Amino acid sequence: VLETSLFAIEQYDRDIIDRRAVGAEFRYFDRNKSALGTLDYDVHFNRLNAAIFSGTYTLEDKSVINTALDYRKVPYLSTWNALQGQPFLTLYDMMKFNTAEEVRQFAIDRTPTFESAMVSYSRPLSETYQIGADATVTNLSGTMPSGGVDGTPASGLEYYVSTQLTGTGIFKPGDLLMGAVRYASLSDSKIYVLDLNTRYPVTPDLSV
Numbered sequence: 001v002l003e004t005s006l007f008a009i010e011q012y013d014r015d016i017i018d019r020r021a022v023g024a025e026f027r028y029f030d031r032n033k034s035a036l037g038t039l040d041y042d043v044h045f046n047r048l049n050a051a052i053f054s055g056t057y058t059l060e061d062k063s064v065i066n067t068a069l070d071y072r073k074v075p076y077l078s079t080w081n082a083l084q085g086q087p088f089l090t091l092y093d094m095m096k097f098n099t100a101e102e103v104r105q106f107a108i109d110r111t112p113t114f115e116s117a118m119v120s121y122s123r124p125l126s127e128t129y130q131i132g133a134d135a136t137v138t139n140l141s142g143t144m145p146s147g148g149v150d151g152t153p154a155s156g157l158e159y160y161v162s163t164q165l166t167g168t169g170i171f172k173p174g175d176l177l178m179g180a181v182r183y184a185s186l187s188d189s190k191i192y193v194l195d196l197n198t199r200y201p202v203t204p205d206l207s208v
Helices: 079-083 100-109
Strands: 002-013 016-029 033-042 047-058 064-073 113-124 129-140 158-168 176-185 190-199 201-203
Touching: 016 047, 016 079, 079 100
Parallel strands: none
Antiparallel strands: 002 016, 016 033, 033 047, 047 064, 064 113, 113 129, 129 158, 158 176, 176 190
């Protein structure tokens, strides 16, 4: 089953264009596959606001592969973004001291881009236990200095990986035991995590 939809959006602050964009969304499902996607393009700024995709594939052995790709402006590009760091409360006030083209460029300069890619894999070992692993890489762009506002540095590539073992119904129905090892390589640090989590149902209404 494939479903698609198109959209258009236009926002104003008084007579100032804040956002004018077109886009599309799609959804696909069948017995062992699914996919979701979104595109958002701002025709006022001539910039891509978002391109987002996620998909899931289930193999015959019940293993599941997930993937996600994400490109987006954060926040979505709009003229209001030009107000960041400025001594004005509204775009109308800002336009008294700046041209429309200057405000448009300030909005672009204040809006960074976030990018990420993720892939994960999980597989049942038995009716009780399941293993899983995932890896993610991200990047947040910097912003340009302009209009008396300092720029911000880019994060650079940051990496996250983890693997985990999960058990359910080990001692009685409804219990859970999970152990995971996680690692993150960030721009200014490295993080190592050992994660242990358990849930035990004492009564039908109470779990510890």
